[in-house]
Amino acid sequence: xxxxxxxxxxxxxxxxxxxxxxxxxxxxxxxxxxxxxxxxxxxxxxxxxxxxxxxxxxxxxxxxxxxxxxxxxxxxxxxxxxxxxxxxxxxxxxxxxxxxxxxxxxxxxxxxxxxxxxxxxxxxxxxxxxxxxxxxxxxxxxxxxxxxxxxxxxxxxxxxxxxxxxxxxxxxxxxxxxxxxxxxxxxxxxxxxxxxxxxxxxxxxxxxxxxxxxxxxxxxxxxxxxxxxxxxxxxxxxxxxxxxxxxxxxxxxxxxxxxxxxxxxxxxxxxxxxxxxxxxxxxxxxxxxxxxxxxxxxxxxxxxxxxxxxxxxxxxxxxxxxxxxxxxxxxxxxxxxxxxxxxxxxxxxxxxxxxxxxxxxxxxxxxxxxxxxxxxxxxxxxxxxxxxx
Amino acid sequence: xxxxxxxxxxxxxxxxxxxxxxxxxxxxxxxxxxxxxxxxxxxxxxxxxxxxxxxxxxxxxxxxxxxxxxxxxxxxxxxxxxxxxxxxxxxxxxxxxxxxxxxxxxxxxxxxxxxxxxxxxxxxxxxxxxxxxxxxxxxxxxxxxxxxxxxxxxxxxxxxxxxxxxxxxxxxxxxxxxxxxxxxxxxxxxxxxxxxxxxxxxxxxxxxxxxxxxxxxxxxxxxxxxxxxxxxxxxxxxxxxxxxxxxxxxxxxxxxxxxxxxxxxxxxxxxxxxxxxxxxxxxxxxxxxxx
Numbered sequence: 001x002x003x004x005x006x007x008x009x010x011x012x013x014x015x016x017x018x019x020x021x022x023x024x025x026x027x028x029x030x031x032x033x034x035x036x037x038x039x040x041x042x043x044x045x046x047x048x049x050x051x052x053x054x055x056x057x058x059x060x061x062x063x064x065x066x067x068x069x070x071x072x073x074x075x076x077x078x079x080x081x082x083x084x085x086x087x088x089x090x091x092x093x094x095x096x097x098x099x100x101x102x103x104x105x106x107x108x109x110x111x112x113x114x115x116x117x118x119x120x121x122x123x124x125x126x127x128x129x130x131x132x133x134x135x136x137x138x139x140x141x142x143x144x145x146x147x148x149x150x151x152x153x154x155x156x157x158x159x160x161x162x163x164x165x166x167x168x169x170x171x172x173x174x175x176x177x178x179x180x181x182x183x184x185x186x187x188x189x190x191x192x193x194x195x196x197x198x199x200x201x202x203x204x205x206x207x208x209x210x211x212x213x214x215x216x217x218x219x220x221x222x223x224x225x226x227x228x229x230x231x232x233x234x235x236x237x238x239x240x241x242x243x244x245x246x247x248x249x250x251x252x253x254x255x256x257x258x259x260x261x262x263x264x265x266x267x268x269x270x271x272x273x274x275x276x277x278x279x280x281x282x283x284x285x286x287x288x289x290x291x292x293x294x295x296x297x298x299x300x301x302x303x304x305x306x307x308x309x310x311x312x313x314x315x316x317x318x319x320x321x322x323x324x325x326x327x328x329x330x331x332x333x334x335x336x337x338x339x340x341x342x343x344x345x346x347x348x349x350x351x352x353x354x355x356x357x358x359x360x361x362x363x364x365x366x367x368x369x370x371x372x373x374x375x376x377x378x379x380x381x382x383x384x385x386x387x388x389x
Numbered sequence: 390x391x392x393x394x395x396x397x398x399x400x401x402x403x404x405x406x407x408x409x410x411x412x413x414x415x416x417x418x419x420x421x422x423x424x425x426x427x428x429x430x431x432x433x434x435x436x437x438x439x440x441x442x443x444x445x446x447x448x449x450x451x452x453x454x455x456x457x458x459x460x461x462x463x464x465x466x467x468x469x470x471x472x473x474x475x476x477x478x479x480x481x482x483x484x485x486x487x488x489x490x491x492x493x494x495x496x497x498x499x500x501x502x503x504x505x506x507x508x509x510x511x512x513x514x515x516x517x518x519x520x521x522x523x524x525x526x527x528x529x530x531x532x533x534x535x536x537x538x539x540x541x542x543x544x545x546x547x548x549x550x551x552x553x554x555x556x557x558x559x560x561x562x563x564x565x566x567x568x569x570x571x572x573x574x575x576x577x578x579x580x581x582x583x584x585x586x587x588x589x590x591x592x593x594x595x596x597x598x599x600x601x602x603x604x605x606x607x608x609x610x611x612x613x614x615x616x617x618x619x620x621x622x623x624x625x626x627x628x629x630x631x632x633x634x635x636x637x638x639x640x641x642x643x644x645x646x647x648x649x650x651x652x653x654x655x656x657x658x659x660x661x662x663x664x665x666x667x668x669x670x671x672x673x674x675x676x677x678x679x680x
Binding site: 113115131132193217251262263268271272273274275348 | 464465488489490491492493494495496498499528531541542543544545546547548549552569571572596598599601602603606622624625626627628629631632633634635636637638639643644645648664665666667
């Protein structure tokens with residue numbers, strides 16, 4: 001789960017990581033009030049989850065409270081397009097007004113889970129302000145890494161190693177080491193999958209988290225109600241929110257062949273085979289291993305809400321699942337929801353012949369296929385052949 | 390021969406009195422697996438599905454000689470269940486549970502370091518050596534004993550692959566679902582290692598997906614250490630970056646972990662990679678025929 005920059009900074013501040021003074025507002029008049037309270041130059045920062053906000057014009061300096069109000073009013077309520085949002089952009093509902101900071105150096109501090117080592121790894125770099133992936137690709141030697149053994153935790157020496165590695169000296173080195181240890185506590189105690197300060201800036205008064213990004217492990221949200229409360233549904237596609245209510249895993253794509261599959265790996269493979277057959281998948285949709293009649297009806301409703309769909313491909317490898325029951329569920333759902341587009345079904349499991357026969361004789365717009373390849377070809381052809389008036 | 394599970398497997402099912410645990414314990418038993426015990430704390434002494442239930446794994450080991458465990462414990466308690474099984478000296482732990490917090494698995498991995506216990510999963514369909522033992526939730530009847538080892542990060546996609554093989558009369562030595570989570574016990578390389586030392590296994594089908602670097606590591610290992618045929622497939626060619634595709638581990642992060650990168654790494658190591666998931670069976674068939 002993702003959160004906004006201002007929320008990430010609130011968490012960091014609660015753990016004692018220094019962040020710039022500021023306040024998040026939803027109205028331009030409040031932006032003026034906060035800017036005049038902070039005094040001097042302030043920064044107006046659009047709060048959306050997508051990165052690249054600076055490049056999209058979502059981060060601006062204001063030299064007066066009036067200018068802060070003007071900028072906030074130009075940004076608020078409008079879509080912000082960044083390299084990560086897609087062409088339609090994301091509507092900005094909140095802006096963070098922060099004090100201007102005198103920046104001497106821009107550094108990087110971040111923690112991710114290293115899958116290969118099965119441990120969290122704390123990273124630091126003098127190349128702050130750039131995307132860390134870019135630094136990793138171009139000059140990996142500029143990234144310092146410390147893997148944290150969970151049996152020991154984050155040691156004081158590891159903090160010093162990173163701080164001295166960043167060429168921090170004197171009091172700054174101690175502050176840096178302390179900051180890494182606090183960031184690790186956030187990562188550990190809040191079950192993060194990413195905790196990143198980029199840039200971590202060196203100012204005349206010490207180190208400061210100028211920008212922050214935290215994402216959480218969805219699997220651990222059950223023990224963090226305080227984090228769940230930070231979820232911003234505006235940032236998620238409405239259909240994906242709806243799908244998550246039914247514990248369906250749905251991701252909308254741009255194509256016109258909808259698909260409904262049991263299991264994530266098979267769902268990805270089904271998307272791929274639609275593409276190989278010359279079509280474009282409209283979505284990823286995993287209905288789970290069981291594929292009950294109720295889940296199928298929910299899944300159909302989500303799929304059909306996407307008006308671009310011209311055909312649906314259902315691929316269910318049930319194994320022990322009864323295909324006649326599955327067919328019954330499908331027929332019911334198609335009748336109830338008055339599905340108009342052709343539905344191609346490939347299923348495996350017990351009573352598969354009976355299931356196919358039921359679909360073929362239903363008088364509904366079903367096409368059955370016996371293999372994945374065959375199903376994909378039929379679905380793509382059906383999608384090309386449909387002309388709606 | 391085969392790997393991980395066979396006729397010597399004596400299975401204890403942790404979480405046997407739950408809905409999933411009951412159902413699949415019965416499924417394993419019906420397949421012919423020696424299911425010798427179940428564990429549910431507080432229900433020790435009960436007989437469930439004809440299987441004796443114990444309060445702890447160590448009791449089940451002492452009373453029944455269980456050497457393999459299958460876990461259906463809910464996510465919040467599953468890591469603890471794995472630790473308990475390892476502490477009791479279980480040799481192979483298969484954890485089916487989906488949704489275990491990643492940092493819980495960090496601790497589990499650390500705990501298992503240096504121990505002989507092998508963990509498969511979590512978030513996996515389990516392990517089956519056709520005709521010998523089924524330790525998992527896969528449909529047993531689609532399998533056939535034979536020469537192909539199957540390793541995969543997913544569930545139903547593995548069934549799809551196995552079905553393509555079986556329909557061609559090609560059997561399997563062992564099929565291992567290693568799991569869809571970012572942190573798992575047994576990885577592709579571990580399985581390849583085991584298959585290399587298994588005389589029954591003539592070829593290996595490796596089914597990967599986007600996210601992480603397991604396929605690249607497998608490719609490096611195959612190039613250096615495996616002389617038998619390896620056939621591959623990678624799911625997620627059309628997956629958008631930055632989105633978690635159902636499995637917690639199936640995500641292209643920071644531009645890394647794409648299907649294209651993985652396919653290239655595998656092909657560079659001499660692995661024959663299928664472009665289409667519909668070709669897995671036919672590709673294995675051709676490879677076995679030396680074509």
